[in-house]
Amino acid sequence: MWCLRAARTASCALFLVVCTHAGCVVAEVADGEILCPCHGDRFAPAAERPVRGLARKLLRKVSVAEPDGVIVTR
Numbered sequence: 553m554w555c556l557r558a559a560r561t562a563s564c565a566l567f568l569v570v571c572t573h574a575g576c577v578v579a580e581v582a583d584g585e586i587l588c589p590c591h592g593d594r595f596a597p598a599a600e601r602p603v604r605g606l607a608r609k610l611l612r613k614v615s616v617a618e619p620d621g622v623i624v625t626r
Contacts, residue, residue, distance in 0.1 A: 565597050566614040573607035586611060 567586060569578050576590035585603060586595040593605025602610060 566616045567595070567597070567611040568614065570612070571607060572602075572609040572611060573605060578611065 570576075571578050571588040571590065571593055573588070573593055574590055576588050578586050578588045578593075578595070580587045580589070584596060586597075587593070588595075588605065588607070591606050593607045594603040595607070595611050596603045597613075599610070602608070
């Protein structure tokens with residue numbers, strides 16, 4: 553899973569690392585986007601659809617809570 557933090561709020565958004573196009577493991581985060589090395593898919597957490605590539609769905613987002621600064625999945 554990738555945890556991306558918003559700079560202004562410090563809240564965490566947690567995403568599964570499986571690309572929705574072909575099931576590849578997304579391997580990198582650059583410029584606020586999650587990148588898939590297989591076909592160049594790019595996912596931006598705030599976007600309503602993938603930014604670039606063959607994927608038609610966003611990465612699956614996981615619900616989280618942060619009691620006392622500890623990230624807990626729901």
